[in-house]
Amino acid sequence: MRNLLCSTAFLLLLLLSACTPATSIQSEPAPGFALSTYRQFAFMEVKSDVENAGPDYQGHVHFLKQELTRQLEQRGLRQAPSEEQADLLINLGIVVDRQVQTRETDIISDPPRYIGQRRYTWQSKKVEVGRYSVGTVSVHLVDPVQNELVWQGTAERVISDKPEKLREQIEKGIEQLVGEIPT
Template sequence: MRNLVSSTAFLLCLLFMACSPATNIQSEPAPGFALSTYRQFAFMEVSSEVEDAGPNYQGHIHFLKQEIAQQLEQRGLRQVEAADEADLLINLGIVVDKQVQTRETNIITDPPRYIGQRRYTWQSKEVEVGRYNVGTVSVHLVDPVQNELVWQGTAERIISDRPEKLREQIEKGIAQLVEEIPS
C-alpha cells in the first residue's frame, strides 16, 4: 500500500512537471567554435516590418538585446556599437505565432445537436478552448572576417500576455540559451 501511494505521488509530480510550459532550447555550434576566441560583439540590424507587432514590440526587442548583451558580457565579451569594430556579430530572429487550443466534442457525454423537424445528430467537432502565443527567438553568431555562421541557437516557449511575466520569461530563456554557447 505504501509503495502504491508513493508511486502515485511520483507519477502526479511528473504529470504536473510535464504540463508546465518550458523553454525548448536548441543549439548548434560550428566545428571548432569557442566563444573565448572573440573579444567584442555588436548587433546586426533587426527588421521591424512586422504586421500585428503590438505597441511594445520595439521595447521587447530592446530588452532582448540588453539581456543577450548582459549574458555575453558576463562571459567576457564587450559590446561595441559599430558593427565594423566587432569581431562577432549577432543576428536576431523573432517570431510570435498565435495558436488556438481546441478540444474535440465527445459524442457520449455532450448533448446532441438539434437540426430541425425532430432530427438530432451526434457529431464530434473541434471546439475552441483558448488562444495563446508561442514565441521563438533565434540567435545567430557570425564571424564577420570569415563571413560565416559560427553558432546558432533557438529558444521557444509559450509566452505570457503580461509584460512583467514576459520580461521574466525572456531573462530566463536568454540565460539558458547563452549558457549553451561553447566557451
Template structure:
C-alpha cells in the same frame, strides 16, 4: 543515510523546477570548431521588424538585446560597434494562437452530421487565445561571414508587461546554457 535522502530530495526538486520552466529550447546548432574564446568583441546586426504579424514593442527588443549583451559579457566578450569579431543576429516571432479542446461525444452533446447516414463526430472547440513567442539568436563570424552558433526557444508570452521582461531574461539565459566555451 540522512544526507543521501536530503541530497536526493534537493536534486529531485531542482529537476522538477527546471522541467516546469515555461521556456522551451527547441534547437541548438554550433560549428564543430566554434569556441567563444576565439572572439573578443560582439555587436548586434540591424533589427528588421516584420509588422505583418503581431507587433513587438520596442522595449521588448531592447530588453532582449540587453539580456543577450549580459550573457556575452559574462562570458568575457566586450560590446563594440566598430568591427566586432562576432555579430549577433536576433530573430523574434510572436504569433496569436487558439487554445482548443476536443469534444467527446460520450460526455458532451455530439455534433450530428448527415441526413440519412447517422454519424457522430467530435469537433474542436475554441476555449481561449494566447500569444506564443519564439526568439532565435544567431552568432556570425564577421571575418568569415558564416554562422557559428544558433539557438532557438519558445514560450507563451505573458499578458503582463513586467512578466514579459522576466520571461525574456529566463529565455535568453536558457538559450546561452549550451554555448560552447573553452573547455567544451
C-alpha cells in the same frame, strides 16, 4: 477497479506534466567554435514586419538585446561601439505566433446536435477554449572576418501577455540559450 483508478491518475499526471510550458532550446555550433576566441560583439540591425509587430515590439527587442548583452558580458565579451569594430556579430530573429487552443466535444458530457425530425446525432466538433502566443527567438553568431555563421541557437516557449512575466521569461530563456554556447 483499483487498477483503473491508478491508470486514470497516472494518465492525468502525465497529461498535466506534458502541458507545462517549458523553454525548448536548440543549439548548433560550427566545428571548432569557441566563444573565448572573440572579444567584442555587436548587434546587426533587427528588421520587423511592421503590420504584424505589436505596440511593445521595439521595447521587447531592446530588452532582449540588453539581456543578451548582460549574459555575454558575464562570459567575458564586451559590446563594441559599432559593427565595424566587432569581431562577432549577433543576428536576432523574433517570431510571435498566435495559436488557438481547442478541444473536441464528446458523446458523454455534451448534448446531441439536432439536425432535423427526430434525428439526433452525436458528432464531435472542435470548440475554441482559448488563445495563446508562442514566441521564438533565434540567435545567429556570425564571424564578420570569415563571413560565416559560427553558432546558431533558438529558444521557443508559450509566452505571457503580462509584461512583467514576459520579461522574466525572456531573462530565463536567454540565460538558458547563452548557456548552450561553447566557451
